[in-house]
Structure formats: C-alpha cells, structure tokens
Amino acid sequence: MDPVESRSRITLTQFTNTFVPFALLLAAALMAPELPYILDHHRAVYTIDALTYYRAVYTIWLTIAFMIPALALYFWPGESDRKTNYWRLCWTFAYLAYLVHFYYTVGKVFHWSLREVYAAQGFVIATSNFLDTAWWGFDLALAWFVSSRAKWIRVQRTLAHLYIPATFFVSAVVIKHGVVRWLGLLMTAALVVGIAVRLIRRKKQRHAPAAATAGAA
Amino acid sequence: MRKLRERLSRWKRPAQIGLVALSALALVAVFFFLYRESTWAKPRKFASKREAFLYGPTGTELMPLSVFHVLPEMFPEHFQPAGPAAGDWIDQFGFNRGKAGVNEGLPIGFSVTRFRPKSGAPSPVPFVGFSCSMCHTSQVRRPGKEPVLVEGMGNYSVDFIAWVDAVRSALLDEKRLTPDEIAKAYEKKFGRELTFADRAMIRAWLPGTRQFFKNNLAKYDEPYGGKDLRNHLLMPNGPARTQPFRNLVRIVLDRPATTGDNAYCKVPTLYEQGNREWGQYDGSVGNRLSRSVLAAIATGATIENLIIPEVSEGVINAVDYTVDLKGPRFADLFPEEAARVDAQKVARGREVYMRSCADCHGVRDEATGQWQKGPRTGEVVPIEEIKTDPERVNFRYSDTLTDALYAFFPDGHPLRPRREDMRPGPAGTTKGYINAPIESAAVRAPYLHNGSVLTLAELINLKPRRATFFRGANLYDPVDVGLSTPDQPEPHVYYFFDTRLRGNSNQGHDYPWAFQGPGWDRAALEDLLEFLKTLS
DSSP: OGGGTOOOOOOHHHHHHHHHHHHHHHHHHHHGGGSHHHHHTOOOSSSSOHHHHHHHHHHHHHHHHHHHHHHHHHHSSOOOHHHHHHHHHHHHHHHHHHHHHHIIIIIIITTTOHHHHHHHHHHHHHHHHHHHHHHHHHHHHHHHHOOOOOHHHHHHHHHHHHHHHHHHIIIIIIIOOTHHHHHHHHHHHHHHHHHHHHHHHHHHHHHHHHHHHHHHO | OHHHHHHHHHHHHHHHHHHHHHHHHHHHHHHHHHHHHHHHTOOOOOSSHHHHHHHOOOSOOOEEHHHHHHHHHHOHHHHOTTOGGGOOHHHHTTOBOOOTTSGGGOOBTEEEEEEOTTTOOEEEEEEEEEOTHHHHEEEEBOTTSOOEEEETSOOSSOOHHHHHHHHHHHHTOTTTOOHHHHHHHHHHHHSSOOOHHHHHHHHHHHHHHHHHHHHTHHHHOOOOOGGGGGOTTTSOSOTTEEOTTHHHHHHHSOOOOOSSOOOOEEOOOOTTGGGOSSBTTTTOBOOHHHHHHHHHHHHTOOTTGGGSHHHHHHHHHHHHHHHSOOOOOHHHHOHHHHHTOOHHHHHHHHHHHHHHTHHHHOEEOTTTOSEEOOTTTTOEEEHHHHOSOOHHHHOTTTTTHHHHHHHHSOTTOTTOOOGGGBSSBTTBOOOEEEOOOOTTGGGOOSBTTTTOBOBHHHHTTSSOOOSEEEEESOBEETTTTEEOOOSSOOSSEEEEEETTSTTOOOOOOOOSOOTTOTTOOHHHHHHHHHHHHHOO
16 A cells, blocks of 8 residues: 555644644543543443543544544555655554553553453453554554565555454444444444545556557557 | 735744644643652551551542531531530540541541542542441440440441431532632631642532532432431431441432331441351341441442452451451450459359350350350341341332342452342342341440340340430440430430330340240349350
8 A cells, every 4th residue: 555655754734733633632531531520420330440441441532533544544545745644643643542542451450461351351352452552563663664665564554454443343333332333433434435445546547548548549 | 815824824833833832741741640640549558457447448438638627617507416515526426536646636437548439539639438447436435434445346326327417418508618618617727728739629529529419319318407417306317327228229229218218227346257157137148348348338438439459458458357356345344343243143144145045146165265156146037036126127129129239230340249148139038137146245235236225134124125215425334234324315315216116116036035024034134134244
C-alpha cells in the first residue's frame, strides 16, 4: 500500500490537527472518571476499581476513534504526502492511546502478571492482545524510522492493518456493547469503505488503458 | 480580503504552536495529577489485627473529616437532642470516646481513610467511615467506678440508627449546609481556613451525597431530627439495635422496606467467632467474613469500594481478630463482686447449667480452655419451640433476599459470599434462632436477639422480665448481671423500651423453667446465676 513509501516531513498543521484533539481527548479520557457524576453512578461489573475501569474504557474509545481515520487513510487510494502523514499521525496516536489502555488493563488490573492476564482472558484473547501491542509498535517503529521500500514491510503493514482491526472488531463489536460497539462498527466501516474504494479505483485504472488503446485503434 | 488572509496566515503558525503547547501542557498536567493521585491513598498498614478491628476501614466512607468535625456544631439540635447540658454528640449517641492524638481523636469505631464514598476512588483529603469496633466495642459502665472498654462486646449504648438520621437531616438541609457555611464553621472551630483540597472535595462530595439521599427518600423516608430522635415510637430500634436486613432489602432489592420489617436485633458480641459455623441470630450466614461484609454493605459500604485492597484486607483482618478474641471474665470487670461469688453455689449452678443449658450452648472445657459444643449447638431451634419474638425470622423478603444478595456481587469479587453460605438456599432454611455458644455470658447484655431482656437473672427467669425499661448508656448491674434501668428517663438512659410493641417481645427462651411455672426452683436458679457469672 502507498503510505509506506512517503517519508515527507510532517507539517505543523498536520501535527496540530491530530495532536491537539489527541491530547485533549486523552486528557478528558483520564480525567472524566473523576467527575462525581460518573463515580457516584459507577456499578461494579468487574472487580476493578472505578477510576481504573473508566480510564481503561475511555482510552480504548480514544484508540478506536483514532484508528478510524488511520485505517480509512491507509486503504484509501492515493499517494499524497498529506494523506500518508495523516495516516502515520493517526496510527501513532491511536497506538499511544492504546498503550495507556494497556497500562490500565495489564498494569493496574492484572498487576503486570501474565498469569493473571491469561487466567482472566484465556489463551486466544490474551495472546492476540499481546500480539496487537507488539506488532503495532513494531510497525510504527518501521513507519517512523525505516524508509525502505522493501516488500516485506509493505506486506506486514497491510497485514497489521487487517489483523489489528479484526481483533478490535471481535472485542468491540462482537463481545462488547454500547459506545465501544458503535465505535467498532465505525472503524469497520472505515476499513471496508477504504478497501472497497481502492479496489474499485484499481479496477477502473486497469480498464482505463485498455479502453484508451481500443479508442485509439 | 487578501490582507485579511495574509494577516491570518501570519498568525496561523504561532496559533498552532500555542495550541500544541497548551494541549501538551494539559496532558502533562493530567499525568502529574495522576501521579499525585496515586500517592493520596497510600495503603495504611495496621500494626495488628486488633488495630484493623478498632480503626480499619470497612468501605463505609461517609464524609470528609473536615465536615465530620463541624457537623455537630452546625446542627446542635440534631446532634445534641437532649440539649447541650447533656453532653456532646459522643455522649448523647452512646459512642465510645477516643483518645486525643489517636485516629484523629475520633470516637472508637470511626475510620479515617483517603477513599471517597461509594467508589473508593482516592481522595486528597481524609474521609470518615465506620470500623467494626463502632458496634462491637462497648464501655461497661460500673456503679461508682470508671467505665471499662471491652473490645468485641456489642456496644449496648450506641444509638446508631438515630445518629444516621441526625446526619441525614443535616445533609439534606440545603440552606444551612453549604460549602461556604462548612468553611465558616471550620474556621470558627479550628481558627484556620480549610485547605484548597478540602474545599474542592467538599464541593465535589456534597452535591452527590445530598442527591443520593434525596433520590433515596422514597426508600429511606424523611429522616427524623431533634427530639424525635429519642422518641421510641418514631425510632423503633433504639440504642444497640438495628434492623439488619432492612438496608439490604433497600440496597439489593430496591424496595422501601418500610413495612413488614420489625426485625430488631441487638448489635452482637463477637467473642471467639471461631466457635461459630453459622452466624446471625437465625443462623442464616455461614461464613464469618460474609457476615461482616453484609454488615458493612448494610452500613453503607458498596461492592465497588470493597474491591479496594486496603478495604477488603481491613475487613478480613478485623474479622480474623474476632476468631479467637476472648471476652472478659466477670472478675476482670467486677473484682469485688467476683470475690463474693460462692464457690459452692457455682458448683451447684454448673450442674443446673449442664442439665438445662449445655446441650444447646455448650460449655467451657476447663482442662483445655476451649469451648466445648453441646449436641445441639449450632442447631436452629424453630420459632414454635423457642417462642421468642418471631419478627427477625419472618420479616418480609426473608425468602428472596439471599438469592438477590448473591447476584448482587459480580463474579470474582474478593468478598463475594458463597451461595452455600447463605440460608435459605442449598444449605436449607432457617425459621428459628440458632443455638450459639455464650462465652463470657455475663458481658452479653441485653439478652435475647432483640435486646428485650436486661439481665441474666431475668433471662433465666429467676426474676420476672420487665415489660418496660429505659435504655441508653445504662449502668452495668453485677448482681443480676446485665443492665440496670432507672425508673424515669435520664439524659443518657432515655430510650423507652416497650416489650409489648411489635418486634420487642421479651417472651420465650423459658429455660430452665418459665417464671414461677412448673418445676421453677428459685434456689437452683440462684445457683445457675452464680455459675453464669463465672462462665467466661
């Protein structure tokens, strides 16, 4: 996919347009649980204290919120630097929000204990979550620090952009409900639309030279 | 137009840099806040299980310490219902006065934590809640002597339900209880201003707590205040008694529980809990930790804050403290009276006890020092047989509450009771009262589950049971063994207890014999009373 190749500098506008909402929304996600309205109406579903629970919930909302543009931009056809930079920023901020979520779940809820994580989540989900975290981080490292056009980078990135949303789809849309499900559906729609548009555009491009040739003949 | 565009573009970059900087600053501030927040509720390690019992949290945080300090002064009509001459709120509601410099100088039974109510979220300022010792530590007031504090003894003076109504009355007073008025009262009392954190937390806490009480008025009804707090017709519990499942019905079943519940129970004594497999007077809860957890929930703890490790560990440690906690000997409290105890009468009284009481209650094995259970100890005696007041076992929802309670706790909750530890359920039903050990029998007054019998002499029917009496901070009677009562109400023994009212019956448990009934033997009963003084 195209965004891999772009190494153009990120402009201040691009950074501002992504960082400012990210920072403010992350601040809100971490502080909103302090509101008495939220704390006083908390009803324990899991054995997690209220602040940790809401911080974990709100940061996963933020993660998906930034995944939506990142996925749409990644699969959307086109090769502009602007598009690629916005993808990289959104994909990065989504990951940073995810790391905060990871801290609250694995760190605060499961006390950094693999045994506790696997006991609570089961092998498939726990492994999948760890794979998400590692693969996503690895992909971002490549995106920021490696300018190679190697095919394996492009392939792993596309696979990461399919695998990670797939795991989010399962956990957000299939297992959960409420706001996170709607965000998961939006994320899925962004991904599907992006791929669909890309495929249609590619099909058109393939037919276009043939039609031009036929016309000339 | 072009000039405007140029001007805007000139400002665009600084504006963007400013926005990014401000956003970054906001994020840094949030992370700094999170760091500070993580330091607010440093786990308070108690030196011993005893300390956890006396001062440990139970998840019942009620209000900021600063508010707790000034509320009685702001609402003297509620907190000193007998007037200022009758002493402060500690005296008037029967709490046990603490020591200066210990636990913020609060009465015994109040815990100080850095957790917010309901959620258990960390707080920058201390909050006050309840410890187990509020109800389970009592002063024995001896005639002509200093009172003695007895840990584990049911607090026979504390008028907790009335005190809670006083608090609710104050909190619901929107005109007089405002953050500004609290700040003024605090400054007046301590000569210094509230801190910024105190002010902020009071502003965050007060509206939510007040709204909670307002939302629950339909279930809990308007609280009483002032002199009504001492009116036995309006406040049917009185000192040392609660309706143990009424609040659970309200919380778990979301029902008002205003009718059909006259299940008044005295706050129990907690000596040697290891001797009891099933607890509550009707033997409905089979795990001592679960009993304490349900008591905490009924007093205001939530399943949310009971998740907090410090809270759950505090409860567990406090419960552990009572497993082997020995009650005092009669001689410890009343050495002069103990010196006059007739050894021959004691020996004869022991025989009466072994014939008439030991099967159900067991007896102390003098060789091992362990409590030896009788063949019927732990058995639930049907209400038709024991004939004591039936309200406790027939209260509305008694059949449905246990299932709802079990479902109330989420899976994996560290303090979730096991279903098989609650009756009715897989372990059967309980429509009677459990035969329990009576270690330190002399320090369990008042007697029967509803506290309707003042002395052991009346309980064993050596003397007729009084139909009416006064309760509060009664003097202990070392002769008849139990509480003495004045003929007229006094400032600290004020509560008119009428055993003819529903839930207050002093009938039943006619062992060895009904008063002056068939087989009644005064001499044998005098011997039995003498033995019971020594039964520790």
